[in-house]
Amino acid sequence: MPPKLINFDERLAQSIRFFWRGQRDAVKKQQTAGRADQGNRGAVTGGKNLDAFRDMIVDIVHLYGPEGCEVHRGKTMVVLPGFFRPTKQWDLLIVFKERLLAAM
Numbered sequence: 263m264p265p266k267l268i269n270f271d272e273r274l275a276q277s278i279r280f281f282w283r284g285q286r287d288a289v290k291k292q293q294t295a296g297r298a299d300q301g302n303r304g305a306v307t308g309g310k311n312l313d314a315f316r317d318m319i320v321d322i323v324h325l326y327g328p329e330g331c332e333v334h335r336g337k338t339m340v341v342l343p344g345f346f347r348p349t350k351q352w353d354l355l356i357v358f359k360e361r362l363l364a365a366m
Contacts, residue, residue, distance in 0.1 A: 266325060273318045280314035316354050316366060323356055332357040 288311075320333050334340050334355040342365065344350030356364040 268318075268321055268325060273321075277314035277318050281311050284311045284313075312353065312366075319354065319356075319364075319366065327356070328358055330358065331363070 316335075320335070323331055323333055334357065335353070337351070340352040340355050341349050342352060342355070342362075352365045354364070354366040355362065
């Protein structure tokens with residue numbers, strides 16, 4: 263059986279749509295609640311805007327990454343030392359043989 267393939271063009275298009283829909287929905291939510299941030303800040307402070315990109319990267323790593331590659335998404339497994347603060351919580355960490363490959 264051939265390996266499962268990812269349609270990168272379609273996944274990227276879905277992620278982009280999710281990103282813009284998430285920003286639009288965050289602005290609407292703030293306006294409905296009667297508290298809108300200045301400028302475009304309301305569109306980006308709602309969180310979840312990059313979840314579809316994160317999920318696409320996770321799928322790519324699981325399908326095409328090296329055997330034994332670890333993907334961490336949970337709140338306790340995504341903390342690293344930061345430059346401006348002692349700890350920084352990331353959305354995604356990719357680790358291979360106890361070495362950090364990527365942080366998002």
